[in-house]
Amino acid sequence: MPDPTTAPLVRARALTKSYGDFQAVRGIDIDVAPGEAFGFLGPNGAGKSSTMRMVAAVSPVTSGELRILGLDPATDGPQIRAQIGVCPQEDTLDTELTVRENLVVYGRYFGMSRQRCRQRADELLEFVHLADKAGGKITALSGGMKRRLTIARSLVNEPRLLLLDEPTTGLDPQARHVVWDQLYRLKQTGVTIVLTTHYMDEAEQLCDRLVVMDQGAIAAEGSPRTLIEAYSTREVAEIRMGVGDNAVAADKAEGLAERMEVLPDRILLYADSGDAVLEAVHARGIRPQSTLVRRSTLEDVFLRLTGRSLGE
Amino acid sequence: MSTQPGSLEMVARQWDYFRTLFRRTWRGSIVSNTVLPVFFLLAMGLGLGGYIDDGGSSTIGISYLAFIAPGMLATNAMTMAVGESTYPIWVSFKWEPVYSARIATPLRIVDVLNGLVAFLLVRLVLTCAVMMAVLVAFGTVSSVAGGVGAVLMCTLLGLAYALPVFALSASIDDDTPFALLFRLGIIPMTLFSGAFFPVSQMPEALQWVAYLTPIWHGVESARMCTTGVVAWLPLAGHAGYLAVWVVAGWLLARRQFTARLADG
Numbered sequence A: 001m002p003d004p005t006t007a008p009l010v011r012a013r014a015l016t017k018s019y020g021d022f023q024a025v026r027g028i029d030i031d032v033a034p035g036e037a038f039g040f041l042g043p044n045g046a047g048k049s050s051t052m053r054m055v056a057a058v059s060p061v062t063s064g065e066l067r068i069l070g071l072d073p074a075t076d077g078p079q080i081r082a083q084i085g086v087c088p089q090e091d092t093l094d095t096e097l098t099v100r101e102n103l104v105v106y107g108r109y110f111g112m113s114r115q116r117c118r119q120r121a122d123e124l125l126e127f128v129h130l131a132d133k134a135g136g137k138i139t140a141l142s143g144g145m146k147r148r149l150t151i152a153r154s155l156v157n158e159p160r161l162l163l164l165d166e167p168t169t170g171l172d173p174q175a176r177h178v179v180w181d182q183l184y185r186l187k188q189t190g191v192t193i194v195l196t197t198h199y200m201d202e203a204e205q206l207c208d209r210l211v212v213m214d215q216g217a218i219a220a221e222g223s224p225r226t227l228i229e230a231y232s233t234r235e236v237a238e239i240r241m242g243v244g245d246n247a248v249a250a251d252k253a254e255g256l257a258e259r260m261e262v263l264p265d266r267i268l269l270y271a272d273s274g275d276a277v278l279e280a281v282h283a284r285g286i287r288p289q290s291t292l293v294r295r296s297t298l299e300d301v302f303l304r305l306t307g308r309s310l311g312e
Numbered sequence B: 001m002s003t004q005p006g007s008l009e010m011v012a013r014q015w016d017y018f019r020t021l022f023r024r025t026w027r028g029s030i031v032s033n034t035v036l037p038v039f040f041l042l043a044m045g046l047g048l049g050g051y052i053d054d055g056g057s058s059t060i061g062i063s064y065l066a067f068i069a070p071g072m073l074a075t076n077a078m079t080m081a082v083g084e085s086t087y088p089i090w091v092s093f094k095w096e097p098v099y100s101a102r103i104a105t106p107l108r109i110v111d112v113l114n115g116l117v118a119f120l121l122v123r124l125v126l127t128c129a130v131m132m133a134v135l136v137a138f139g140t141v142s143s144v145a146g147g148v149g150a151v152l153m154c155t156l157l158g159l160a161y162a163l164p165v166f167a168l169s170a171s172i173d174d175d176t177p178f179a180l181l182f183r184l185g186i187i188p189m190t191l192f193s194g195a196f197f198p199v200s201q202m203p204e205a206l207q208w209v210a211y212l213t214p215i216w217h218g219v220e221s222a223r224m225c226t227t228g229v230v231a232w233l234p235l236a237g238h239a240g241y242l243a244v245w246v247v248a249g250w251l252l253a254r255r256q257f258t259a260r261l262a263d264g
């Protein structure tokens, strides 16, 4: 009997998902510990949602092993789903119901009493700052409000494990910070969070540990800090050349940095000191239109691992 | 550990959802589901019927109004059931992922299907009961038991149509099959199922086609009930035949719901 306080809430081994003969998830291993905030970072089509839907005990596993809260989704789906909260990538709110009814009715699906559902709905509307919209229509909410309501709905049953598929995609920066703050507070209360994102700042802000996913496979795993240390340098110097001058400049800059990435619009030079690299660039007679020195981010890790930037 | 809630409990959990919707829509739904058959009763039953009965053609043994009243009850149940199991269901699959939201909770796909069936069952009983009140007002029902029996048979008839159509609605991406279903299925079945005239008026081959349709069994059994001329064995046969459609339709619908939702 594994220790319930440390046994992983999600455990996957050689997990795959195929749609017809297309394999969207190609054999991934993951362990999510209780209390952890775990992230999947990856570009469009990486297989993040496919994985999340299997973990949510909704989409059947094609092959491999998957245990959620120690249970097998193939046989114990309802018990698993009773204890988890799911915020899907696409909002699935019911437009025939009001804002508050969406929460009350959803709570009933978990077998909660009517009174408890109403109480919980009011608490959650406060929590996501939508109390003034309680009686309003779903169609009258902005995209960000719908997202917050979907997050609130995922909390109706006080889940131990919260699955959030791109919780902040489509939100403006301010709304994203509101959501991050709420997720942070949930984490403080001991809720385990699994989220997907293609925002590296979101991954850095929220995740204790994350996997970089690309084309259905895990390319690397670790905390944001350790990933950056392992796969990038301390700093990055970015130089922008005129149109078409990238290749020539890249040739000239060869060997100046530990590593160089030539992107369509700029050249990235990886080194412990960005300023030192920029001096060397000038010394070689390269004249960029603009330069920038910054710290490495997960975006650089992603570029290194996949040869592509996250937005592509 | 495995204390899985039963199927009935899972349907009950969806009741508040349906109640919330129903509170907003029941008035309009009853009016729109009874106005047309009432017009038919007035035009065909009283208008046309008065004309025929005066002409002294007594081959059907009862007044024409009493003849078509149970036919209206049955065809109305069929029309309502098909209406409720086509576009509303299809739209939810295609445009409004509300079923995906439900299966992220302890509800299983089959529970979502059963919830929809239960809700339709309630509305069928109500619609048929309101229609029955109209029939009573027209003086075409011979006994209370007959009236109750006819409501039950027509409710069963409605489900016999709704469940296979649920399966269809879960299967199609484009809604053109619905137009075909109404024009080549529901309307001919309304006209040639014994609701307006005995199927014995038709060529024998067509009579056999009529016997295969659930609607003929619904009309025949409802007519037995309202006129009070009951033949028990045929009545049981009609009920059994309709039940086969319900069960087969449910199995098919469960399969199609699963195919559509598991990886939607």
Ligand SMILES: Nc1ncnc2c1ncn2[C@@H]1O[C@H](COP(=O)(O)OP(=O)(O)OP(=O)(O)O)[C@@H](O)[C@H]1O
Pocket: A019, A022, A024, A042, A043, A044, A045, A046, A047, A048, A049, A050, A051, A089, A198, B263, B264
């Ligand atoms: N239901 C489905 N049927 C067929 N193919 C699918 C289905 N769902 C996803 N796919 C395919 O599987 C691959 C992975 O998709 P998935 O939605 O898991 O990616 P993702 O990482 O969530 O991407 P995004 O960032 O765009 O949400 C894609 O190539 C997608 O086209």
Ligand SMILES: [Mg+2]
Pocket: A048, A049, A050, A089, A165
């Ligand atoms: Mg996705």
